[in-house]
Amino acid sequence: MKQASICILLLLTVVLSGCHNGKSVAIQLANRFFASLSDTTNGKPKDFFPQYTNLGIEGKSDVVDIDESDVTVENDTFTVRCYNSYTDASGTFKQDSVTLFINKDKAGKRRIFDSQGLVETDKDTQYFGKATGAFPNKALNDLDLAKRIENVRAMIYNEYLNTQIELSEKVKLLNWSWEISYSGDAHGEGRVVNNLEYPIEGIKYHINYYDRSGKFMAQDDGSISKELYPGEKYSFTFWSSNAKYPETANLRLDFPDMVVLNILKSKEYKGDEYQKFIKKNEHK
Secondary structure: OHHHHHHHHHHHHHHHHOOOHHHHHHHHHHHHHHHHHHEEEEEOOHHHHOOHHHOOOOOOOEEEEOOOEEEEEEEEEEEEEEEEEEEOOOOOEEEEEEEEEEEEEOOEEEEEEEOOOOOOOOOHHHHHEEEEOOOOOOOHHHHHHHHHHHHHHHHHHHHHHHHHHHHHEEEEEEEEEEEEEEOOOOEEEEEEEOOOOOOEEEEEEEEEEEEOOOOEEEEEEOOOOOOOOOOOOEEEEEEEEEOOOOOOEEEEEEEOOOHHHHHHHOOOOHHHHHEEEHHOOOOO
């Protein structure tokens, strides 16, 4: 009985010692990874996190805090919670909570195989990701999140192009005219119509002026300061002083990115658009 107890104690000691050593290795690996984000002398991030480049980020780290109590192990997978402090590109001090998941690769070396907290989403991507069902109401691992971000941006860019085409086809310049003042400045007026099924504001216009030989002289930019409702027509005036005595000119309407973005945000989403987009493009 006494010998059995001794054997159990020895076995428990070996297990605890192995666990402690494993935690130490995991912490060391995490520290080396964060160090590589600012200094690649002793290795690049992908040397410690082989799929790091798939995250599509440029991580930063000035100081990282890791305590052994923040390391857990299950089925030989070590979960390491880290507190990464750094100064971002705008000069703002930040501290992120990052979780690293560590296991052995095929060669038996411990490597980071995924993470949480390294990848961040901008406000617009976050909005469309939530609205279209790409981002569920739970924390995603970074590799999955990075892929979803890439897909959401591709989906929104596709909608952006379609909206630009729709705007160019349905918001029209009905007519415009101009003349030259005594001082050589060009001035005139134009008239636009909104044939969309929804209101639009923030429309801009660009006027290019040319001399008698057809050589470009200058461009004048302006905006239509009224929200146009469906079917509404509106007249605007302009005065250009940066091209003296032009001979010819052309005017085109422009729909800035922010205008298109606001239109996309104003649409109603069912929450299944992301899955439909993935299914449609999975064989491309």
